Amino acid sequence: MRNDSNFGTVQQISPDLFAPIERDLSKSERIERKSMTAWQHIRHRLVTNKLAMTGLVLMILILLVAIFAPILSPYTHYTTDLQNANQPPSWSHWFGTDDLGRDMFVRTWKGAQISLFVGVMAALIDLVIGVIYGGIMGYYGGKVDEVMNRIAEILYAIPHLLVVILLLVVMEPSLTTIIIAMSITGWINMAWIVRGQIMQLKNQEYALASRALGAGNMRILFRHLIPNAIGPIFVTLTLTVPSAIFTEAFLSFLGLGVQSPVASWGTMLNDGIDAIQNYPWRELFPALFLSLTMFAFNVFGDGLRDAFDPIMRKS
DSSP states (O other), X not given: OEEXXXXXXXXXXXXXXXXXXXXXXXXXXXXXXXXOOHHHHHHHHHHTOHHHHHHHHHHHHHHHHHHHHHHHSSOOSSOOOGGGTTOOSOSSSTTOBOTTOOBHHHHHHHHHHHHHHHHHHHHHHHHHHHHHHHHHHHHHOHHHHHHHHHHHHHHHHSOHHHHHHHHHHHSOOSHHHHHHHHHHHHTHHHHHHHHHHHHHHTTSHHHHHHHHTTOOHHHHIIIIIHHHTHHHHHHHHHHHHHHHHHHHHHHHHXXXXXXXXXXXXXXXXXXXXXXXXXXXXXXXXXXXXXXHHHHHHHHHHHHHHHHHOHHHHHO
């Protein structure tokens, strides 16, 4: 029965309103959505993250221009031309020239080569040392973990920048020295990330099954546990690169890193600091591309973190 408020009468509900919907039994078992593996889900979440894709595109563009721009340009980053010193950006010199008439466009992208090389190499060294050290800590535990963790804590308590500066003062400044200096304590964060992941994974069924079947400790660690911790490891690696790039630029700015006339974003910023009011382009382009590079790596790293951990993205 239904009370119709418009007419104030009670109407009978028709049984036709409850007619069953026809079902096609041949389609009841059909999978409407294509199944996806875990890596396909990660790729899908990463691709749909517009900010992360923007960072990836910027990274690729900066890398390609850094490789090919100095090759295709008619100028070199060493060539001086005092008659064209401090020229503003023009069709001849897209980023202008510095106080020695050197082309800022070529020098900016030569600086990108150095910064990217230092950042990637320092991150890879941190990756190797951190994964091995953290994996051993997390897998063996007990006294081994306690002793190794205390060593890492002692090194971490020493200011990272102080260690780098002291080493650069003692040793001759060069790219190799910068990379070694940044890697002395730079691996500790990676080691702690790996340690935490291995401690969670080492009691999983597949690890226990491998141990029961007679697999050795190193095989279990490097063939089973570390590959399953690749997500946090890769995210940490991606976020380590911009930190290393900034450290190299900062040290070069202080005169402890790459030395002139070698082009580096840090040395270019140091050379142009006194001319920022009269010739701002000498500071603008190195600072702009340093910022864009760090932005690209950071947002891509954040996107990777969200892709590997969708719960974090939803929270």
